[in-house]
Ligand SMILES: *[C@@H]1O[C@H](CO)[C@@H](O)[C@H](O)[C@H]1NC(C)=O
Ligand SMILES: *[C@@H]1O[C@H](CO)[C@@H](O)[C@H](O)[C@H]1NC(C)=O
Ligand SMILES: *[C@@H]1O[C@H](CO)[C@@H](O)[C@H](O)[C@H]1NC(C)=O
Ligand SMILES: *[C@@H]1O[C@H](CO)[C@@H](O)[C@H](O)[C@H]1NC(C)=O
C-alpha cells in the first residue's frame with residue numbers, strides 16, 4: 445500500500461514539530477534545573493569562597509547565560525577581595541589598645557596667617573590608643589569636614605591613610621571667610637574590623653514576615669534570603685539575574701498567594717560584647733580635639749575665577765571632594781548650577797519628560813520635593829497602601845510624568861508593603877523603552893547595609909547590565925545614579941553603620957566607572973552639609989535634584 449506523498453510530507457512535518465517541541469520543553473526544564481544548581485552553588489560559594497564552575501551545554505543561549513553568571517560571580521569575588529585589602533583586620537582583647545579620639549592629635553602641616561581661596565589646607569592626624577600609646581596601624585574610619593557656620597558653607601576633606609597611625613587630611617579652601625575644621629573618628633579601626641567581619645556572617649540580622657492569603661484570611665510566615673532548607677519553602681527566583689527570596693510554605697496555602705512583607709531586627713549579633721561597647725553612641729563619631737583655631741581664607745587678587753564649563757557633567761570618576769556648600773547651596777566643581785528657582789524654569793525643564801525614580805525612600809524624596817514645588821504635578825491614585833506604595837505624579841498640560849517605585853527585596857521596614865506591584869530594578873529598567881526625554885534615576889544602598897555585601901554587589905551588577913541594555917536600545921536616555929548618603933550616628937551600628945554604606949559607596953564607584961551615567965555624589969554632599977539623616981532635609985535633596993535638572997536641561 446502506498447501512502448499519498450502529501451500525507452507522508454505532513455506526517456514528517458508533524459514528527460519534526462513534535463520532536464522540536466519536546467526538545468524545547470526539555471530545554472526549558474534544563475535552564476531551570478541548571479539555574480537552581482547554579483544558584484545553590486553561588487550561595488554555597490558565598491559561604492566558603494569556592495566559586496561555581498561553568499557547565500557548558502550545546503545550546504548557545506544557555507552557555508551565554510552561564511558565562512554571564514560566572515563572570516558576575518568572579519567580579520563579585522574580586523570586588524570583595526579588593527575591599528578586604530582596604531579594611532583593617534585586627535583583633536583586640538582590651539579596650540585600652542583601641543584608637544581613642546580624645547587622645548589623638550591634629551596639626552596643620554602648612555600653617556599660614558591667611559590662605560587664598562583655592563589653596564589647600566593639610567592637616568596631619570596622629571592617632572593614639574586609650575592609654576596614650578601611638579597607633580601603629582591604620583584602618584580607622586574618619587570623617588573630615590570644613591565649615592563656616594555664618595556662611596552656611598561646608599566641604600568634605602580627603603583622608604589619606606598612611607597605614608601607621610598617621611593620616612593626612614587634605615581640604616580645599618573653596619570660599620572666603622573664617623573656616624573651622626571638624627575631624628570625627630566615626631569608628632576606630634578595631635570597630636571597623638569587627639563590623640566588616642560581622643557583616644559577612646549572616647543574612648539573619650533582619651527577619652521578614654510575609655503575609656499570604658488563605659481564602660480571605662491572612663497567614664503569616666517567615667521569609668528571607670536564606671531559610672532553613674529542611675522546611676518546605678516557596679522560592680521567588682529571578683532566573684536570569686540570580687536573585688532569590690524565600691518564604692516558609694504554609695500547608696495548603698499556595699506560594700502565589702504571597703501578598704505583602706515587613707521586616708524586623710532580629711536579636712542576632714555577630715559581635716562580641718567587647719566589640720559592641722565600641723559601637724555605643726558615645727564611642728561613635730567622636731571629635732578629635734584640636735586647637736587649629738579659625739583658618740583665615742581671603743580672596744587673592746591673582747586668583748582668577750575659573751570660567752565655569754557650559755554644560756554640567758557629573759560622572760562617577762569626578763575627584764573628591766566634588767563640590768562644596770556655600771550659602772546653603774551646592775556648588776559642584778565642574779560647572780555653575782542653574783538654580784531652577786522659579787516654577788516656570790522648572791516646568792520648562794520638565795516639560796515632556798518621563799522620569800522614573802527606582803529605589804529607596806531617598807529617591808521618593810525627589811518626587812515629594814518636586815510635587816511640592818510644581819503644583820500642577822498631581823499624584824494619581826496608584827492604589828496599594830501604606831508608606832511604601834508606588835507613586836505616580838503627572839502634569840497633563842505639560843506632559844510631565846514622574847514615577848517612584850521601590851526597589852525589591854530587601855526593604856528593611858516595619859511598615860507592611862505589597863510585594864506584588866514592583867520588581868527588581870533591573871527588571872524595571874528592562875521595561876523602559878527610553879528616548880531623549882526619558883530619565884531613569886536609581887537610588888539603592890541603605891536597605892542593603894545589614895546584609896552580606898555580595899547581595900548588594902550582585903544587585904548593582906544586575907542594574908549595570910540593565911543600564912547597558914537600555915543604553916544599547918536607547919542611547920539618548922538619561923541614566924542617573926543617586927549615591928548613598930550618610931545617616932544618623934545613633935542607629936544600630938552593626939546593621940546600619942555608615943561604614944557599611946561607605947563600602948557600598950566604594951563598590952558603586954568601581955562598578956559604574958565605565959558607564960555613561962550621571963552620578964550624584966550624595967555621600968560627599970551630605971558630609972559637606974553636615975546632615976546625619978537617612979532622609980536628608982529638603983534643601984539638600986533639592987540640591988541633588990538641581991544637579992539632575994542641570995544634566996537633563
Ligand atoms: C584576618 O586575620 C585572621 C587571623 O590572622 C585570618 O585568619 C583571616 O583570614 C584574616 N581575614 C582577612 C579577610 O584577611
Ligand atoms: C607614617 O608614614 C608616613 C608616610 O610614609 C610618614 O610620613 C610618617 O612619618 C609615618 N609616621 C610615623 C609615626 O612613623
Ligand atoms: C575672622 O576672624 C577674625 C579673628 O577672629 C576676625 O577679625 C574677622 O573679622 C573674621 N572674618 C570674618 C569674615 O568673619
Ligand atoms: C486555610 O484555610 C482553611 C479553610 O478555612 C483552613 O482549614 C486552614 O487551616 C487554613 N490554613 C492555614 C495555614 O491557616
Ligand SMILES: *[C@@H]1O[C@H](CO)[C@@H](O)[C@H](O)[C@H]1NC(C)=O
Nearest residue numbers: 670671672673674675676692
Ligand atoms: C531546620 O528545621 C528542622 C525541622 O524543623 C529542625 O530540626 C532544625 O533544627 C532546623 N535547623 C536550623 C539550623 O534551624
